[in-house]
Each structure stands twice: as C-alpha cells, then as structure tokens.
Amino acid sequence: MPHPIRVLVAKPGLDGHDRGAKVIARALRDAGMEVIYTGLRQSPEMIVNAALQEDVQVIGLSILSGAHNAIVPRVLELLREKDMADVRVIVGGIVPDQDAEALKRQGVAAVFQPGASLDAVVSFIRQSVGEQSTG
C-alpha cells in the first residue's frame, strides 16, 4: 500500500483569518492525506523547519493579507538552501493574477484563488506528488 501524501498547512504572516487553512486541512485529511497544521503566525524559517521535521511532500501556505510577495519567495529560498527544492509549495488566498504568475515563475507549484474548489486542490496535490514519485 502506498504511503499517504504528507502535507504541511501553514499560516504565515500576522493575519489570523484561518477559516480557509482549517477547511483545507480537513478536506485534505478527508481525502486520505496526512496533514500537519502549523497554527498561526509562522515565520518562513519556522515553516521550513516544520516541513523538514515532518518530512512532508507539500507545503500549503494560506495568505489573505496581501503579504504574499514578501513571504512566499523567502520560503522558496529557504527550501533551496536546505536542499528541499523537491517539496511542492502551493499558495491559497487573495493573490491577484499578476502576482500569482510571478510566484509560479519563482517556483510555486500552484496558486488557488478565492472560489477554487476543494476537489481541485486535492486533485492537484495527488497529481503533482504522483508525477514526482514516478518521474
């Protein structure tokens, strides 16, 4: 039996609006994944350390405050420094189209904007991690 996919759901920055992060964490768990939720106000360093310790394949960052351009590149940089560039980073939240494109060019696997379905997030993670382990 294959091991379940392991996902770290993280809430960086000062914002406390965690409805989305919690709903996503539950949905991924219901889809059979192992989910670690960091709780609020995690720095990029704390997030990457948690990802390392928990040996996750995916990091999901929930950001609604508009601080994504400051936070996400820092997480990607730390992952590269720690030789963890194979960990997929996905971002969910209020991210304008042009910022979403820029984040993807920097290495984010996907950006899910408001209204994205839970099913789309689950399918993307399965496909993305599946490709990685067979490729």
Add this chain to the structure above:
Amino acid sequence: MKAAERQFTTISGVPIEPLYGPEAIAGIDLARELPPPGEFPYTRGIHRDMYRGKLWTMRQFSGFATPEETNRRYLYLLAQGQTGLSVAFDLPTLMGYDADHPLSEGEVGKCGAAISSLEDMEILFRGIPLGDVTVSMTINSPAAVLWAMYLVVAEQQGVDWQRLSGTLQNDILKEYIAQKEYIFPPRPSMRLVTDTIEFGARHTPRFNPISISGYHIREAGSTAVQELAFTLRDGMEYVDWALERGLAIDDFAPRLSFFFNAHSDFFEEIAKYRAARKIWARAMRDRYGAHSERSMKLRFHAQTAGCSLTWQQPYNNVVRTALQAMAAVLGGAQSLHTNSLDEAYALPGEHAVTLALRTQQVLACESGVTHTPDPLGGSYFLEKLTLDTEAAANDYIHRIDRMGGMVAAVEAGFPQTEIAAASYRYQCEVESGERTIVGVNRFQSDGQPIELLQIDETSARHQRQKLAALRARRDNGQVRKTLDALARAAEGTENTMPRLLDAVRAYATLGEICDSLRAVFGTYQETAHV
C-alpha cells in the same frame, strides 16, 4: 430532485416548512413577544418611530496605506454624504507592532491604515472635527492604546471628552473565538477591556467603549445562531467583569454596543437581529437587574458579509450587498457598512466604495423600507423564525454558562471547534453543489477584469522614516518614565488608562507601549483546533 424530497433550510441549516400560517405563532403571547416598537423586549426595534425619526448612520469601514492617504479618503467619503467614520488599521497596528518592527515586513498599510504613534493619529484626523463626526475604530488587543491616542487628538482639537461620540471595537473575546488578532492571554486582556469600560463610564459618557461583535464569528464560518449566541454570551462576560470591578449595571450597560453580520439568507438575518434584541433586553433586566431602559436596548452596527463576496463575476457582489443591507435595515440596524464589489480581491477602490455608499442611499431614500418601523413584523414565517432563533441561541448560552462562562469556554476551545465544524459543513455543501453560489458553482462565465487598489512598499518606507524622525525628536527620558509607570500600573490593579494617556502624550509608540504590557502580561498562543 423532486420538491417533496428536497430539504429546504436557511443558510445555517434551520429547516423551513412548506408554508407558515397562523398556526406557526398560535399560543404566542403577542403582548409579551411582540409589543410595539420601542417597548421591551424591543423585538420590533428600539425606537417607536425607527427610521422616520433618524436614519441609520452610513459608516464605511475604511483605511489603507499611510494615515495621510486614509485621511484623504475620509475627507472624500464625508464629502460624498457619508455620516460617520470607521477606521481600519493594518495588521502590525492590530497586533501592537510598529511599522519598523521586523514582523511588520510586507504588512504595513496592506489591510488598513498604519498607525504607530500619536503623530500618525493626528494626521489621520487632520481637518476632521471630532466633536461633530462620530468615529468607530476597529481595534481590539491594543484598543486601549489607540483609544488613548484618539482621546489626546480630541483634546488637541479642544473637544471636551464629555461630548465625544463614537465606538471602540475592543472586543477581545471574539478574537480568541474567531479573528485571532490577540496579543495577551485572555484574563489580562479582559482586565484591559474592563479598564476602558470603567474609564468610559467616568469620562466619556457618549462614547461606546466596546462593540461586541458577531461579525467576525460569522465570517469565520459560524451559523447565524452561533453568531448570535456567542456574541451575546461575550456581552454577558464583559458585564460580569465590569460588575466585578464594582461598576453599577446602569452606569455602563447603556454604552455597550453590538456589531452583527448581514449575511445572504434574508429572513434568517432579520430574525437574528430581532432575537438579539429580545435576548439582550431580558438578560439585562432579569439576569443583571438593570433598571434603565437604555441598558436593555441593544444597539447594533451591521456589515454585509465579506465572506459572501465572490472573486468570480465581481459585479454580482453589488446585488448580494444590496440584499444583505436591506436585511440589516429591516432588522433595525443603527449603523451600516456596505461592502464594495472588489473586496474579494483587495481593499476597495474609490469607485467601488462610492457605489457601496450609494447602495445605502438608494435603500434609505428610494426604497420606502424606512417609512414604517419593522414593516415585516407579523409575518408568520419571520415571527416563527425569530422565536426559533431565540430559543436555539438561548440553548447555546446556557451551555456556556454551565462551562463556567465565555473565558472558560474559549480556553477549552469550545466556540472555536463549533465554528470550524460549521464552516467545513458549509464548504462541503458548496462543493457538492447542494448550495448554489451564483457565478462560482453555477452560472459560471469568463472573468471580467476590474480595477484594483494597489498598495506598494512606498507606504512602509514613509512610515518607517516618520518613526525614525519621531524617535530622534521626542524626549526619550519622558518616554521611558511613562512606560515604566505604565508597567507598574499593569502589574498592580489600578486602571491603566491614565498611564496609557501619559505614554501617548509623550509620543511613546504603539509598539513600545505594547512591549511594556507584553513584559507584564505575557503573550498568547492558541492550541490549533482543526
């Protein structure tokens, strides 16, 4: 699905019968439950003539980037006929950090105005007479500090505090429950709130020191009943603490104000506001022995539901907002914020916020719903829904009483877990298509681009430069002295407000003041409940 098989429910899952007639309210004591407007328990509104006498206050929540830019927006909104101000602060301010703190990186001015010192507050209200314009401030954990800044600006303008009218949100319990912008642990936070209520009762008789808020509870995904019950039970917790402090109920209860969400289920929302007034009036009279009618009258601000706004087909949001606003008006709101169509993307741009204000003006001046109080009163459906909502909320309130009150319930994670379960249930209904969101899971079409407000990093640089200049200019010995005095007050039991005012007058920054309090009170980390 055949109609016979389909379950009809409110958005919160309350079942709805095929038809409501006289039997729905048979056996109800109408004189007790449904007296005329202005009479206890105020089911039909707190005033006899409602909007015939005075319209609600049109108060758009607003703030972005620097205090200079937000000040310009305020002057614009007032020129457009807005009748009150409502300040949105950025995340560093909400969390008690200065704009130059490392944790403020990337967040300065993004979600509201950046206010780090009295100087910023002076700029925010430049040219705005605080004796005439009422101001609401959405600030919670460091509310006492921002209020002290506001009081000092009023003093500088020569406005007597006795005349000052406005509202401080200052509702820390709902932060632990829902919005999660807390700094200190619950008990010292409650002490600060009680300090402001006590100070207000003595020095600012026309200012609401707290706005007990269900809005954020609903936005976090609660049902309407949970929003109602948790909010009112929070209110009772503040009352308990103020009584414990030695205040008399009728000396502070008239200035407790409320803030509710206006969500999409039209009748459920109206029932919620009516039930809120009934429960509060009875709690004030019977649980707390209030004598003044002003203590028993629940006054509330409403804001349309931000969480109902969609990214897809954003112009649909104008229609959603108009319907939600109408529910708030039919429910008897005293003041109202209507969301802008672009708020699923960003803070509102000027065109969008103007349209949102016009929506209220159309409701007030063209729709005719203001001509008679509680025009839906007597509707079989609405009356039954009001009674059911009241009963369901009372069940929750009694459960929390049995847990030892709201602080204990929060510490046990009870409301947090209830809300998380409700929000997941709601999302699964959207996901399965059981619940329709127009433009999202039905009637989809291609995107319509809209113009958005952009806030770049120049605001953060400007704020940091101002702070550096301030720290170099002020009397740093005096700052130290006032901060030390504040810390000693916080360690003891005296009211912290006079010490906060001294620190603010010395131009101690928000971050410095909160650091002094952090050193005494400690900080709070929640156990995450998923």
